Amino acid sequence: MKNAVGRDIPEKILKETKKEVFKGTYVKDNYEYKKGAPKIRTLSDPTRSKLVKDIHEALVKCGIKDGMTISFHHHFREGDYVVNMVMEEIHKMGIKDITISASSLGKANDPIVPYIEDGTITCIHSSGVRGKIGEAISNGKLKKLAIMRSHGGRVRAVETGEVHIDIAFIGAPTCDDYGNMRAVGGKSDCGVLSYAMVDAEYADKVVAITDCLVPFPNIPASISMVNVDYVCVVDEIGNPQKIATGAAKPTTDVRKLMMADYCTKFVINTPYFKEGFSYQTGVGGASIASTISLGKVMEERGIHMGLGLGGITTPMCDLLERGLCEKIVDTQDFDLGAIESIKNNPKHIEISASEYANPFNKGAYVNKLDFVILASLEVDVNFNCNVVVGSDGVITGAQGGHPDTAAGAKCTIIIAPLLQGRIPVICSNVTTVTTPGETVDVVITDYGVAINPKRKDLIEAMKGVDLPFKTIEELRDIAYKMAGAPDPVEFEDRVVGIIEARDGSIIDVVRKIKSRT
Amino acid sequence: MEIKKAASAGTLESSDAQITVEPNKKGINLSIESTVINQYGKQIEKVVLETLERLDVKNATVSVIDKGALDCTLKARVECAVYRSNDIHDNLPWDGAIK
Numbered sequence: 340m341k342n343a344v345g346r347d348i349p350e351k352i353l354k355e356t357k358k359e360v361f362k363g364t365y366v367k368d369n370y371e372y373k374k375g376a377p378k379i380r381t382l383s384d385p386t387r388s389k390l391v392k393d394i395h396e397a398l399v400k401c402g403i404k405d406g407m408t409i410s411f412h413h414h415f416r417e418g419d420y421v422v423n424m425v426m427e428e429i430h431k432m433g434i435k436d437i438t439i440s441a442s443s444l445g446k447a448n449d450p451i452v453p454y455i456e457d458g459t460i461t462c463i464h465s466s467g468v469r470g471k472i473g474e475a476i477s478n479g480k481l482k483k484l485a486i487m488r489s490h491g492g493r494v495r496a497v498e499t500g501e502v503h504i505d506i507a508f509i510g511a512p513t514c515d516d517y518g519n520m521r522a523v524g525g526k527s528d529c530g531v532l533s534y535a536m537v538d539a540e541y542a543d544k545v546v547a548i549t550d551c552l553v554p555f556p557n558i559p560a561s562i563s564m565v566n567v568d569y570v571c572v573v574d575e576i577g578n579p580q581k582i583a584t585g586a587a588k589p590t591t592d593v594r595k596l597m598m599a600d601y602c603t604k605f606v607i608n609t610p611y612f613k614e615g616f617s618y619q620t621g622v623g624g625a626s627i628a629s630t631i632s633l634g635k636v637m638e639e640r641g642i643h644m645g646l647g648l649g650g651i652t653t654p655m656c657d658l659l660e661r662g663l664c665e666k667i668v669d670t671q672d673f674d675l676g677a678i679e680s681i682k683n684n685p686k687h688i689e690i691s692a693s694e695y696a697n698p699f700n701k702g703a704y705v706n707k708l709d710f711v712i713l714a715s716l717e718v719d720v721n722f723n724c725n726v727v728v729g730s731d732g733v734i735t736g737a738q739g740g741h742p743d744t745a746a747g748a749k750c751t752i753i754i755a756p757l758l759q760g761r762i763p764v765i766c767s768n769v770t771t772v773t774t775p776g777e778t779v780d781v782v783i784t785d786y787g788v789a790i791n792p793k794r795k796d797l798i799e800a801m802k803g804v805d806l807p808f809k810t811i812e813e814l815r816d817i818a819y820k821m822a823g824a825p826d827p828v829e830f831e832d833r834v835v836g837i838i839e840a841r842d843g844s845i846i847d848v849v850r851k852i853k854s855r856t
Numbered sequence: 857m858e859i860k861k862a863a864s865a866g867t868l869e870s871s872d873a874q875i876t877v878e879p880n881k882k883g884i885n886l887s888i889e890s891t892v893i894n895q896y897g898k899q900i901e902k903v904v905l906e907t908l909e910r911l912d913v914k915n916a917t918v919s920v921i922d923k924g925a926l927d928c929t930l931k932a933r934v935e936c937a938v939y940r941s942n943d944i945h946d947n948l949p950w951d952g953a954i955k
Binding site: 730731732760761762821822823825826828829 | 870871891892894895896897898899923924925926927
């Protein structure tokens with residue numbers, strides 16, 4: 340059955356998942372539902388300890404068994420050890436048929452691939468996957484369908500009860516013996532624990548894993564002891580060097596700087612660029628460069644950002660320090676500068692992933708965004724974006740907050756080079772739709788700027804603005820003229836994963852890649 | 857042209873291709889490795905064979921290690937490798953055999 344972005348979703352998949360096809364970004368506004376709830380085992384005897392001696396004991400006490408759903412967060416990014424440690428122990432115990440529900444998985448988690456192959460792990464829910472896990476799923480090694488959800492979509496799935504987490508393992512930079520977790524003050528600081536908050540509230544069993552046990556009470560806590568069953572101390576929860584890198588040097592790539600300048604010029608000519616505007620960017624070189632160049636204009640004109648949202652990097656914190664930004668509201672820290680900022684600056688505030696982006700609560704921060712500046716692997720002539728599946732058909736990225744912020748922001752801007760190597764980023768049809776074109780307003784490339792034709796107001800606002808405006812089809816044609824039109828990647832019929840829209844409907848499917856000889 | 861000895865041109869940088877030509881007794885023996893083989897494999901083969909034909913190369917073992925080069929880059933690397941195999945470095949036939 341064809342969905343609202345023209346993708347044919349096989350009946351078999353709709354039946355198997357009991358899901359609907361995507362019908363539009365805002366069709367579930369005003370939707371009523373009753374939340375799911377965890378099963379709680381109380382602790383009222385003050386002499387009972389939550390400390391367990393190792394992960395094995397935690398698993399035993401939590402009643403690990405075949406078929407369970409185990410959850411993780413990805414705040415330790417490419418430095419994460421927690422997923423691998425826990426899965427290694429589950430594997431050793433001979434447990435099978437585990438569903439991993441992760442806020443995201445990266446290359447750091449490559450070591451779990453053998454557990455996919457031997458049936459320890461049979462299902463993965465994530466915002467995306469990179470490295471060998473992506474290759475394994477695209478080659479059909481995972482027994483059940485992989486489900487890719489945005490950050491907001493994941494919270495929705497857990498809060499509605501669609502996903503029920505049996506045991507949540509939450510890596511915590513610091514924790515006390517009663518389970519109060521903080522993301523700062525330890526040896527592997529990650530700044531915030533936003534993505535893990537829903538796990539703590541909705542999982543039947545919650546295990547804190549830390550490498551820095553601190554005296555009680557460890558407050559103000561990101562995750563409170565009232566939701567934590569056990570505390571497990573290990574030697575290392577991650578590699579601090581990979582959890583928080585130094586601030587990325589501002590890009591010197593002239594192509595990216597040019598696109599950043601185009602972006603700033605576009606932003607300041609919209610009606611939304613006024614005192615108190617709200618803003619989010621991704622962490623690509625061009626996005627960060629556009630924050631820096633926008634800062635200069637803000638200073639010149641005396642315009643202040645009321646809210647800086649999202650995954651945070653040093654350039655955003657610099658705006659806060661300089662008094663150009665009033666508040667930073669944070670769900671993920673990408674570098675040491677961002678972590679230092681949340682430790683020291685009271686105007687830099689941690690929120691939950693639900694507050695950030697959940698489409699099924701009573702209003703999330705993304706709905707209040709004026710601008711979001713994002714990247715994309717591919718954008719097609721219908722403005723649909725693909726941020727999950729590489730142009731070669733292999734899963735290699737993550738939705739993250741892309742669909743959430745695009746749906747929420749008044750002005751969604753994609754910055755992308757026209758060609759990535761030889762691959763046209765602007766194309767006729769994206770390999771996989773992960774963010775619907777109806778939520779994408781502007782595409783900025785090194786060869787021109789295209790405004791979504793349905794945004795007549797933005798087209799009007801840009802009259803007389805000196806930018807190389809083109810239609811999206813013109814951009815595609817330039818790309819194909821330089822690189823040649825790409826041959827379509829060949830897939831087999833078997834569906835290996837589904838891409839969920841924010842509301843849980845199916846926006847696209849990912850098929851097994853044809854074996855290549 | 858005849859391939860007189862092994863010669864190569866190009867690098868393994870992104871958006872480039874490294875092309876090696878070697879003498880072969882009979883016919884063209886072409887191997888292609890590419891980061892974009894699924895989308896552009898056929899196109900790369902076509903461009904390399906056309907360029908060899910234009911240079912009148914009938915017998916050669918040609919290896920292409922492509923990192924996403926555009927057609928113009930592929931052509932230039934093939935031309936360069938073929939002329940190097942003949943030790944021709946000056947007075948190249950611009951707008952003739954070399955386009």
